[in-house]
Amino acid sequence: MARLSSWLRLAALIGAAAVLAAPSFEAAAGADKPKLEHGKGDKCVEDTDFMRRNHMELLKHHRDETMHQGIRTTKYSLKQCVACHASEKTGSVAATKEDFCAACHSYAGVKLDCWDCHATKPMAKKPGQAEAQAEVKASPLMPNPQNGGAKQ
Numbered sequence: 001m002a003r004l005s006s007w008l009r010l011a012a013l014i015g016a017a018a019v020l021a022a023p024s025f026e027a028a029a030g031a032d033k034p035k036l037e038h039g040k041g042d043k044c045v046e047d048t049d050f051m052r053r054n055h056m057e058l059l060k061h062h063r064d065e066t067m068h069q070g071i072r073t074t075k076y077s078l079k080q081c082v083a084c085h086a087s088e089k090t091g092s093v094a095a096t097k098e099d100f101c102a103a104c105h106s107y108a109g110v111k112l113d114c115w116d117c118h119a120t121k122p123m124a125k126k127p128g129q130a131e132a133q134a135e136v137k138a139s140p141l142m143p144n145p146q147n148g149g150a151k152q
């Protein structure tokens with residue numbers, strides 16, 4: 001009898017350990033996340049965890065509003081994302097698979113068409129250079145000298 005009860009206790013312990021060890025979706029995602037360069041400054045435009053999950057919504061929503069209703073706010077501007085998240089090495093967010101935006105996306109199998117029109121590098125701040133240089137180019141058919149032809 002003593003034997004059975006300690007067996008049960010052991011079984012219960014093993015069960016509990018299995019539950020604890022079972023990785024949550026978040027934990028699994030965290031462990032699998034590619035190594036990312038830390039952005040500039042100490043924090044993102046929103047809580048990091050929130051950004052990890054919801055950045056696409058912020059950008060898409062913002063894009064739709066910008067494009068269809070003419071609303072322009074700068075809080076979730078793609079240019080700002082690029083300004084803070086461009087790689088120290090490549091100067092871009094999506095020139096190589098290690099660069100910030102491309103790192104997760106290539107891992108997750110997400111392909112963005114954003115870079116067909118939007119620059120993956122922050123605007124060069126040369127004196128006398130027109131602001132317009134960094135704006136979205138007029139036609140998606142024109143080659144964009146700023147993104148180095150990056151896709152992804």
Ligand code: HEC
Pocket residue numbers: 059060062063066076077078079112113114115116117118135136140
């Ligand atoms: C066919 C070209 C094209 C594609 C593809 C495209 N955009 Fe845009 N986007 C524009 C244009 C044009 C504007 C308006 C120009 C401006 O406001 O500077 C704009 C504006 C924006 C803005 C608001 C301005 C800013 O700099 O933040 C955001 C955010 C944005 N786009 C996000 C995206 C995202 C995310 C994708 C990919 C899912 C994307 N766009 C794909 C052309 C494009």
Ligand code: HEC
Pocket residue numbers: 036038039040041042043044045048049051052055058059075076077078080081082084085
């Ligand atoms: C002022 C600079 C700044 C701007 C602007 C900015 N970020 Fe960030 N972002 C950061 C920093 C710094 C971190 C890391 C924060 C941390 O470690 O807690 C971060 C973290 C993130 C993360 C989570 C990365 C991870 O470790 O999982 C995502 C996703 C992200 N940013 C996307 C964006 C997008 C999309 C935009 C544009 C809408 C943007 N960021 C704008 C600085 C910025």
Ligand code: HEC
Pocket residue numbers: 033036052055056059060081082085093100101102104105108110111112114
């Ligand atoms: C921590 C990982 C991670 C980082 C860093 C990251 N993304 Fe994402 N992104 C994802 C994942 C995962 C998805 C797909 C989510 C889904 O399918 O619901 C996604 C989807 C998107 C989408 C929507 C694509 C679509 O067609 O639906 C956009 C736009 C986007 N990301 C923009 C960016 C930009 C811009 C950056 C860099 C500033 C960035 N992301 C950095 C993980 C990341």
